[in-house]
Amino acid sequence: GYAVLKEAAAMPMKAAALGAGNETGITSASSLNNSGSYRLNSNINITQTVVIGSGKNVSINLNGKKISGISFSAPTKEKGHGLFGTVSGGALIENLIIDGFSSTLTEDCQGAFVGILSDATIDGCRLEGSKLTFSASQAGGIVGNVGSGAIVNGCSVSASIESSGNTVGGVVGNATLNAAGSSILIDKCSFTGDITAEYNIGGIIAYASATSGKGVRIINCVSHDSRMTANSYPSNFYVRIGGILGGVDKAS
Numbered sequence: 001g002y003a004v005l006k007e008a009a010a011m012p013m014k015a016a017a018l019g020a021g022n023e024t025g026i027t028s029a030s031s032l033n034n035s036g037s038y039r040l041n042s043n044i045n046i047t048q049t050v051v052i053g054s055g056k057n058v059s060i061n062l063n064g065k066k067i068s069g070i071s072f073s074a075p076t077k078e079k080g081h082g083l084f085g086t087v088s089g090g091a092l093i094e095n096l097i098i099d100g101f102s103s104t105l106t107e108d109c110q111g112a113f114v115g116i117l118s119d120a121t122i123d124g125c126r127l128e129g130s131k132l133t134f135s136a137s138q139a140g141g142i143v144g145n146v147g148s149g150a151i152v153n154g155c156s157v158s159a160s161i162e163s164s165g166n167t168v169g170g171v172v173g174n175a176t177l178n179a180a181g182s183s184i185l186i187d188k189c190s191f192t193g194d195i196t197a198e199y200n201i202g203g204i205i206a207y208a209s210a211t212s213g214k215g216v217r218i219i220n221c222v223s224h225d226s227r228m229t230a231n232s233y234p235s236n237f238y239v240r241i242g243g244i245l246g247g248v249d250k251a252s
Contacts (some may be wrong), residue, residue, distance in 0.1 A: 010062035077108045080115030082144065091120040100129030108137045108165070109144040111173065114157075118147035127157040137165030137198075139190065140173035140206070148213060154168035156190045161197075168197035169206035169246070170223060175216045176209055186221060194227045198241045201228045202246030209249035218245060 080086045081103060084093060093113065101112040109115045112127050127141045138145045141157035157170050167174050169189030177184050191203040200207045203223025208216040223243045230239045240247035 003035055011038075014240075016172055025147045028057045043086045043241045052093070062232045076138075079109040080144070081105050081107065081109070082111040082113050082115040084114045086116045086120045087114050087120045088116075089120065092123065093121070094125065094126045098125075098127050098129070099134040100131070101127070104133075105134045106135050108139075109173070110134050110136045110138070110172075111142055111144040114143045116145045116147070117150045117152070119149035119154065121151040122155060123151070123153045125155045127155075129159050132159045134161070134163035134165065134168065136163065138167045138174040138206075139163050139165060139172055139197075142171045142189070144173045146172050146184055146186075148177055148182040148184065150175075151185045151187070152189060153185070154188045155246075157190075158192045160193050161195045163197040166198035167200040167206045167246075168195055169201070170195060170203045170226065172205045173231045174207050175205050177213045177216055178211045180212045184216045184217045187247075188220045190221065191223045192225050194229070196229045198232045199230050200240075200246045201230060201239075201241045203228070203243045204247050206242065206249040208245060 036100070038183065040191045065234060078085075080218060083096075084097065087093065098112050103110055112132060113122060113125055122142060125142060134140060136144075139161075141156045141159060142152060143150075146152065152162060152172060161170065171189045172186060175184050175186070186204060189204055195201050197204070197206075204215075204218055204225050209220070210216050221244060226243060228241045228243070230241060230244075238247070
């Protein structure tokens with residue numbers, strides 16, 4: 001069975017676990033911390049980060065539905081913010097549309113869908129909206145930071161992205177691989193729009209590096225009708241701007 005995430009009158013998100021005729025109401029967006037499968041059955045508005053517990057086996061099929069009005073501003077000291085904060089442990093997030101995103105949080109690793117993604121997959125998701133704003137570095141239209149074992153497949157972004165920080169990508173902000181035998185894959189993704197940030201700017205990934213493992217692979221990706229602008233950077237510093245990849249260290 002699935003848990004159904006749907007709009008509720010008195011709360012940003014409600015989830016009900018279906019099975020054996022019982023329904024368990026979850027009254028906050030931070031409650032998806034258990035193994036299981038979930039499905040979004042209607043469009044919703046949400047203003048909280050959904051936390052998926054590390055090591056949990058979670059599958060979230062968002063069913064082609066749309067989430068709009070996402071805006072984060074509450075102060076926090078932790079990195080990793082988005083609709084889903086930190087996603088790992090073999091989790092799968094698929095088939096979701098986000099329409100517009102705004103964040104004034106200053107912590108690094110922010111994405112409209114996922115803040116930090118490792119050993120997990122985000123597939124077939126789409127970001128729409130006229131403007132996407134961040135106040136942090138390592139920010140992306142889909143994911144802020146991807147690590148070992150991350151897969152971003154078939155995702156698209158059509159938006160204007162602005163950040164007061166650096167390392168900002170249309171799809172992924174920063175990709176860092178540091179696990180032997182592992183890899184990072186960005187496949188069949190696209191970006192259309194403008195990006196303005198300090199430096200390290202890329203239409204698909206802003207910066208990619210691999211200190212070990214099999215490398216960061218970017219394949220079958222396109223960035224079109226796009227403009228990248230570096231608005232502030234240190235003197236004698238490499239700005240690193242690219243239509244697909246801004247800066248790179250051992251990627252493929």
